[in-house]
Amino acid sequence: MRFVDEFREPELISKTAEEIxxxxxxxxxxxxxxxxxxxxxxxxxxxxxxxxxxxxELIHGPGCPVCVLPxxxxxxxxxxxxxxxxxxxxxxxxMRVPGTQGSPLEHKARGMDVRIVYSPSDALKLAxxxxxxxxxxxxxxxxxTAPSTALTMMRAKAEGIxxxxxxxxxVTIIPAIRAILDSPDMxxxxxxxxxxxxxxIGCRPYEWIAQNERKPIVVSGFEPLDMLQSIVMxxxxxxxxxxxxxxxxxxxxxxxxxxxxxxxxxxxxxLRPYFEWRGLGFISxxxxxxxxxxxxxxxxxxxxxxxxxxxxxxxxxCGEVLKGVLKPHQCKLFGRECTPEHPIGALMxxxxxSCAAYHNYEHRKAVMxxxxxxx
Amino acid sequence: xxxxxxxxxxxxxPAAMSxxxxxxxxxxxxxxxxxxxxGKASRKLVEGLFAPILFGGNPGPLGDAAHxxxxxxxxxxxxxxxxxxxxxxxxGSIGELAVNGTVNDLAVSGAKAEALVVSYVLEAGxxxxxxxxxxxxxxxxxxxxGVRIAAGDTKVVEHGKADHMYVTTTGIGRLxxxxxxxxGSVRMGDKILxxxxxxxxxxxxxxxxxxxxxxxxxRSDTRSxxxxxxxxxGAAGPGLRWMRDPTRGGAATSLNELARDCGLGMVLFEDxxxxxxxxxxxxxxxxxxxxxxxxxxxxLAVVSPEYSDAAINALSxxxxxxxxxxxxxxREQPAGTVLVxxxxxxxxxxxxxxxxxxxxxx
Numbered sequence: 001m002r003f004v005d006e007f008r009e010p011e012l013i014s015k016t017a018e019e020i021x022x023x024x025x026x027x028x029x030x031x032x033x034x035x036x037x038x039x040x041x042x043x044x045x046x047x048x049x050x051x052x053x054x055x056x057e058l059i060h061g062p063g064c065p066v067c068v069l070p071x072x073x074x075x076x077x078x079x080x081x082x083x084x085x086x087x088x089x090x091x092x093x094x095m096r097v098p099g100t101q102g103s104p105l106e107h108k109a110r111g112m113d114v115r116i117v118y119s120p121s122d123a124l125k126l127a128x129x130x131x132x133x134x135x136x137x138x139x140x141x142x143x144x145t146a147p148s149t150a151l152t153m154m155r156a157k158a159e160g161i162x163x164x165x166x167x168x169x170x171v172t173i174i175p176a177i178r179a180i181l182d183s184p185d186m187x188x189x190x191x192x193x194x195x196x197x198x199x200x201i202g203c204r205p206y207e208w209i210a211q212n213e214r215k216p217i218v219v220s221g222f223e224p225l226d227m228l229q230s231i232v233m234x235x236x237x238x239x240x241x242x243x244x245x246x247x248x249x250x251x252x253x254x255x256x257x258x259x260x261x262x263x264x265x266x267x268x269x270x271l272r273p274y275f276e277w278r279g280l281g282f283i284s285x286x287x288x289x290x291x292x293x294x295x296x297x298x299x300x301x302x303x304x305x306x307x308x309x310x311x312x313x314x315x316x317x318c319g320e321v322l323k324g325v326l327k328p329h330q331c332k333l334f335g336r337e338c339t340p341e342h343p344i345g346a347l348m349x350x351x352x353x354s355c356a357a358y359h360n361y362e363h364r365k366a367v368m369x370x371x372x373x374x375x
Numbered sequence: 376x377x378x379x380x381x382x383x384x385x386x387x388x389p390a391a392m393s394x395x396x397x398x399x400x401x402x403x404x405x406x407x408x409x410x411x412x413x414g415k416a417s418r419k420l421v422e423g424l425f426a427p428i429l430f431g432g433n434p435g436p437l438g439d440a441a442h443x444x445x446x447x448x449x450x451x452x453x454x455x456x457x458x459x460x461x462x463x464x465x466x467g468s469i470g471e472l473a474v475n476g477t478v479n480d481l482a483v484s485g486a487k488a489e490a491l492v493v494s495y496v497l498e499a500g501x502x503x504x505x506x507x508x509x510x511x512x513x514x515x516x517x518x519x520x521g522v523r524i525a526a527g528d529t530k531v532v533e534h535g536k537a538d539h540m541y542v543t544t545t546g547i548g549r550l551x552x553x554x555x556x557x558x559g560s561v562r563m564g565d566k567i568l569x570x571x572x573x574x575x576x577x578x579x580x581x582x583x584x585x586x587x588x589x590x591x592x593x594r595s596d597t598r599s600x601x602x603x604x605x606x607x608x609g610a611a612g613p614g615l616r617w618m619r620d621p622t623r624g625g626a627a628t629s630l631n632e633l634a635r636d637c638g639l640g641m642v643l644f645e646d647x648x649x650x651x652x653x654x655x656x657x658x659x660x661x662x663x664x665x666x667x668x669x670x671x672x673x674x675l676a677v678v679s680p681e682y683s684d685a686a687i688n689a690l691s692x693x694x695x696x697x698x699x700x701x702x703x704x705x706r707e708q709p710a711g712t713v714l715v716x717x718x719x720x721x722x723x724x725x726x727x728x729x730x731x732x733x734x735x736x737x
Binding site: 001004010011013014017041044045046047048050051065066091092093095096105106108109110116117118119122140141142144145224340341350352 | 405406407408409415416419586587588652655656659661662716717718719720721722723726729730733734735736737
């Protein structure tokens with residue numbers, strides 16, 4: 001497959017891995033955070049930890065949209081859809097994420113009209129096809145998905161569609177990175193920058209990380225060679241004592257971002273004064289709401305929203321895991337009360353969530369140890 | 376895609392304990408779609424509720440068909456319900472699936488289907504032309520598979536209480552001599568074989584639903600695997616340990632079940648697993664793993680190493696078997712687990728899914 005296989009070429013991967021070992025040396029330890037959940041997923045999917053030297057530690061960041069969504073928001077969205085005239089439409093990513101009364105899929109089993117859509121415009125299509133129903137799109141995601149939500153609302157307005165709304169949970173990546181850096185228990189050497197988000201916002205918004213915080217950041221693609229090359233670029237900066245923003249994912253990410261997408265977002269959204277992030281708490285100006293011009297499409301204004309706040313179970317340490325302070329298996333619930341079959345925290349649900357990914361990896365590491373002892 | 380079937384019959388005889396008081400371990404308060412998706416949730420339902428009450432106690436490993444003794448003659452029996460949407464799709468339709476699915480369940484248990492019984496649940500309002508087309512499709516598939524449709528039943532439910540039509544087929548088969556399919560016989564060093572490319576059926580159905588604006592020149596792989604199974608048995612019968620057709624839940628689920636049943640590790644070589652570019656592309660876009668996608672015309676087999684070349688040769692010579700491959704081997708570690716390794720030395724665990732594969736977008 002073109003544009004994919006080139007970046008999975010075994011020989012090049014092995015060579016790049018060797019280069020990483022050579023540059024990294026053995027005398028020091030490197031802590032790099034991959035901000036994006038897509039990178040976390042790729043690390044596990046391609047088994048990259050197996051080919052990296054032990055002194056390179058990858059820390060999973062906050063860039064998994066379903067993982068950082070507080071449970072109360074899911075409850076709020078589902079409470080609107082208790083009205084039998086309302087269709088709850090969301091990405092497949094959301095479907096197994098638990099609310100206090102169960103996940104969207106469990107609500108569907110009890111009779112709620114829950115639909116999986118592949119894009120916000122599919123939700124709008126549902127609204128056109130079902131004029132007797134109200135279709136509410138439960139929007140999640142960073143700047144990656146926010147533009148398509150914005151464009152969909154612009155189209156709905158242009159077409160005069162009345163039975164469509166958006167329950168907006170869009171969040172922005174920069175305040176989350178700032179919160180991570182401000183966290184006193186966090187010690188990081190460098191960042192693997194998010195690839196998809198950066199196609200929209202570009203690379204400039206990261207400059208403060210390099211200039212003020214003196215941390216290198218490399219915006220990276222998602223194939224094994226992309227990620228390994230990004231690690232090489234970070235190591236070179238660290239060895240040279242530099243801190244720059246670099247773009248490894250040039251084939252997709254323009255330095256200045258996507259102006260059309262940013263314009264669509266500016267047309268429809270405004271910054272919320274603050275928003276609650278699961279595990280990170282309230283972060284100011286870290287999320288988007290729908291502005292007055294598009295108020296008719298704002299589910300939070302159209303419907304009574306209970307504004308439910310749910311505190312995570314006391315024993316669950318999603319926050320510490322999300323900030324990279326704890327490894328997933330160090331959480332008290334990991335693998336016992338909280339498993340992929342019965343997730344308590346969202347990190348265990350999404351395949352981009354570090355707990356779900358780790359659940360397998362730790363399991364494997366144990367067997368690998370016994371494997372090497374036989375060999 | 377098959378959902379909610381009761382194909383996991385026990386291969387052991389029911390214990391003589393009081394089944395009315397059998398302890399039920401299944402604690403989920405309600406039935407979800409996931410319980411019919413063939414993954415972990417399905418297994419929990421079968422092992423936690425059906426098996427203790429219906430079979431009494433631990434049923435042992437669950438196969439694709441049960442072997443029962445009737446007056447000293449052992450026959451294979453299995454059943455499967457088909458609830459696919461849409462009814463027709465590139466490469467097949469519900470009628471064909473209903474015949475091939477049951478023929479295949481018998482085949483991979485080491486039996487040749489002799490007769491099928493068909494049960495239809497029809498929704499009032501179903502156009503007769505659709506029913507006729509499906510009955511004809513069944514007749515054609517049965518003729519091709521060499522199986523007789525011997526009896527049937529029809530029920531009609533109110534409009535809106537079913538999705539056009541559901542078909543259940545129950546098959547009875549003659550055991551092919553000289554074969555024992557038993558996960559307990561799988562040994563370290565055995566080879567894992569796959570009959571052809573994976574994921575064609577599941578991705579075809581996903582695209583045929585029309586919910587994605589994706590088009591691909593792709594067909595379901597629905598077919599009878601009996602000729603391939605017979606070729607395999609002919610060449611490698613004494614070395615054949617286990618077979619399974621990886622339908623719902625995909626190859627990952629079948630191999631995880633085997634790993635659990637035999638307590639050994641299934642180590643797969645990613646570059647040896649054939650996946651068509653169309654299927655790979657769709658999986659890349661949707662964040663799915665081809666190993667979790669349903670198949671209707673492929674099977675997995677484990678053979679002892681000395682028979683693996685003969686097995687692959689025989690499969691390759693048989694019609695439709697030219698893409699058969701050794702995709703992995705059985706190792707002591709990682710016990711009870713399926714591990715996929717890459718050419719560059721990376722590896723990942725592939726677990727069963729809880730329910731249906733859900734696309735990742737954001």
